[in-house]
Amino acid sequence: MPEDTRHPLKLLILGGTGEAMELARALEDDARYDPVYSVAGRTSNPRLPDLRCRTGGFGGVPGLVEWIRAEGTHIIIDATHPFAARISANAAAAADQAGCKLLALRRPAWTPEPEDHWRSVPHMAAAAQALGDTPKRVLLTIGQLELAAFCQAPQHHYITRSVELPETRPPHCLCLTQRGPFQLEDELTLLREHHIDTLVTKNSGGEATQAKLQAARQCGVEVIMVERPLLPRANHETATPQAALALLHQFSAGR
Template identity: 40%
Template sequence: MRILIFGGTGEAIDLANALVRQGHEVTTSLAGVTRKPRLPNGHVHRGGFGGVDGLKDYIGRNDFQLMIDATHAFAANMSHHIVEACEQLNKSHLRLTRQPWRAGPEDEWQHVEDLAQAAERLPEGASALVTIGRQHVEPFVLRDDCTIVLRAIEHPEMVLPPRVTVMLERPPFSLEGEMALMQQHKITHLVTKNAGGDQTVAKLEAARQLGVDVIMIERPALPTAPEVFSVDGALKFVADHSASAA
């Protein structure tokens, strides 16, 4: 089966590798947010498509039979384009996403809608660990009354003032490491997107144990689509789809 995976997550890589091993012809699309991404097996498409019409053209020219949206939960525009293109082409599609994190009884998260709100919630004098990636960090950089520790896979493109510390690291992260980081930098606030998953959840447990306030940026609304929450679930969907198409 010819399958197009929209990647950008570890699950997308694991899924592509598994499908290639099963004999499917897989292309993974990478938007180019990360300059040096991990690459899956199979074919790789880099860059955008030019909106819904460009995506429809790409799907049609390559005769893909199934589209799988395994992008980050905050890649809302791409998810909307995938659903719209597939519905217009009458093509099958699936969303592979992570279960969102949920606050426990001991947690007191501040829930916000976007990055600007998150930056506004930081009180004067806060020392914040910001784990939102390298893009769109300006609202936090402009908080000259706060100390910011920015963790990302790659360095932001903008020039940063001395009070902003950049840590370049890839997940997974351990509880011990997260607690040591927060203690070393005297972190008072953790700012994170509700990405879900196990590889970065340790920061939430560390914040809970250390009494660090959490500012949680909630996910944007996405269009309705068939949805699974694991690579195994996606593989079963592909197997069922292949059987029904045979």
Template identity: 50%
Template structure:
């Protein structure tokens, strides 16, 4: 089977490491980071040119199945994948981890956009920890009264124009103990995060809960209605039935 995996997540990484030897896989990454983790399959970097470009690429490379294991907030590529696979008549499976659920003690304010999150911080100066990646930090330029701590894999450059900014380059995962120490050391007063689900970045949510800190959290975007599983194990089971159809009977 020739398989295209749209990746960039821990689920995609787990999947490529456990693939059946009969699968000829290509992992596609968006190219958001300059030094992505090396994976044991062929890897391509960059976009396809929308849904039409992806459909043409699938056809040209004789792809027989596609797995969308992109980030929960990568709505555009998920939409393009659904349209492209429909156009190319190729089966598509999405790996969609469940979002985090509010627990007792969580002080969440849920928002739909980063612009809304910036306004939700309020007018009084606060020490804010942004864990939203580098591409959307610019939304907080409208609230320069706050003292920002930004953690991202890549430098944010001049994306966030505010007087008080601390930039920290780091790649997760971070466990709850490490996050608790970070929040205390940096004197964080409010956390801004995306509801990405999964365990790799949940430590900051649990640490904020334990510290009684408020969290402004972005709701996941809507995704296309396609066949989906919650994890890499589900994707492997789906691939297994396609390799050995008799197993599903």
């Protein structure tokens, strides 16, 4: 590790994704940085790095600005999930107001292969509607918070997979609690055992949960793909933790 006598760069990592963890772990024991890793506190047993960590919302943009100013944060790293639109918008506004850098770590969206049967929809209500009237056997890999939309389509049989058990769920529903990454063989078994004909998923991107798309392709399962919300542009955007780390090193060296 290069010796550096300057004050370390103070970082706020907005986490909750595998990429955020990978970046955070790469910063452990690096004296050039003084990072804080932040999670929303949605899951009861979140994965956390060996860094200073905090849990829970900041209280909107004003709370985040106050927190950044109190800490003297130099760079906010928005490494949240691509569907976590509110915190990304807050991070952009707060960085602007507090005059600190914003680095967004955004994994690319998935795109269909020629053999895929995908239908893209803009939100969860549209996904429930796209299932149609004829009863289907549907795998929902959309997390536990947005299942209510499928209560409007009770004619289908659902299998849900999420990290925590959902509070609200549609009727005729079997809930599985599992945390990725998932392997292709397991995804094939899941689709076959439950005779799934339709998969509803968010276009999260990334490798940890993409095996289900490969399994759907192999089994001829239709995919209803909920596309990403619009996220604010950041001055600095990278697609991988490695690229984010390289950029941080540039910032650190250029001070």
